[in-house]
Amino acid sequence: MQRILITGAAGFLGSHLCDRFIDEGFHVIGMDNLITGDMRNIEHLFHLKHFEFYHHDVTKFVHVPGKLDYILHFASPASPIDYLKIPIQTLKVGSLGTHNLLGLAKEKKARILIASTSEVYGDPLVHPQHEEYYGNVNTIGPRGVYDEAKRFQESITMAYHRFHGLETRIVRIFNTYGPRMRLNDGRVIPAFIGQALRGEDLTVFGDGTQTRSFCYITDQIEGIYRLLMSDYVEPINIGNPHEITIGEFAEEIIKLTGTTQKVIYKELPVDDPLQRKPDIRKAKEILGWEPTVDRSEGMRLTYEYFKSLPQSELFKKEHKDFSTYTRR
Secondary structure (H helix, E strand, C coil), X not given: CCEEEEECCCCHHHHHHHHHHHHCCCEXXXXXXXXXXXXXXXXXXXXXXXXXXXXXXXXXXCCCCCCCCEEEECCCCCCHHHHHHCHHHHHHHHHHHHHHHHHXXXXXXXXXXXXXXXXXXXXCCCCCECCCCCCECCCCCCCHHHHHHHHHHHHHHHHHHHHHCCCEEEEEECCEECCCCCCCCCCHHHHHHHHHHHCCCEEEECCCCCEEECEEHHHHHHHHHHHHCCCCCCEEEECCCCEEEHHHHHHHHHHHHCCCCCEEEECCCCCCCCCCCECCXXXXXXXXXXXXXXXXXXXXXXXXXXXXCCHHHHCCCCCCCCHHHHCC
């Protein structure tokens, strides 16, 4: 049986990856320090013989006994609310954490896939964003801690590939949504749905003309799986190219939820990208992948998930107390 280590296993993407690789017949080792992850996302796996969990911070030395065939490095805060509160930890998991896991992959002779992001393109001057675009990133802005952590992560991964001959894969993930997203994580889909369910006005930052392209979780996981099993070593975009303005999306949420609240507008945060749309030609040509779940169906499933959450989750203001981490 092949063994795979998935870091960030208790997070949104990580937990769905655990599910997928269990279904594919792998022995899955989940790892998470739970700084932003939630054990409830993986508790359904704990009774399985071929799932085990390590509560560990990958910025510290990582040891996993036995053989490893694959490593998926998905440990990182991904919500602006989180990485603005824990900026140093965000930089450390992208640098020290990636270094530790590349070293583990080298020791185990394992193939490693690292989770990069569309944020490496910054506030792009090229549209749609293709993999050869180097980006427009403010390195010293508040969002730079996430963007630069991921850009460094890509650089050190390619260095290990070129210098040590390590089998590496890099996925650039565009906006992804679905069940297990956190209601209060600051991203537009849970923010809008949470406001609708609480009877609050929907908040649009900026004038609503900025765009996003939303990929449903099952499509994203399929793309990641195909990339891991491919022979392609350069970064590759995985996302849904169907673009929508945030203003139009707010109207879709109002229609979906049947809310009677209005849309209000607030100032756009610093360095918030104005356009996001992946060029997925490489994913189509190399992986034979493109998204299959349209936004209306994906949003229906996501809305059903959020409606099923207890009231305590709906009205929770803070995700976690980060004070024990910010002292480090």
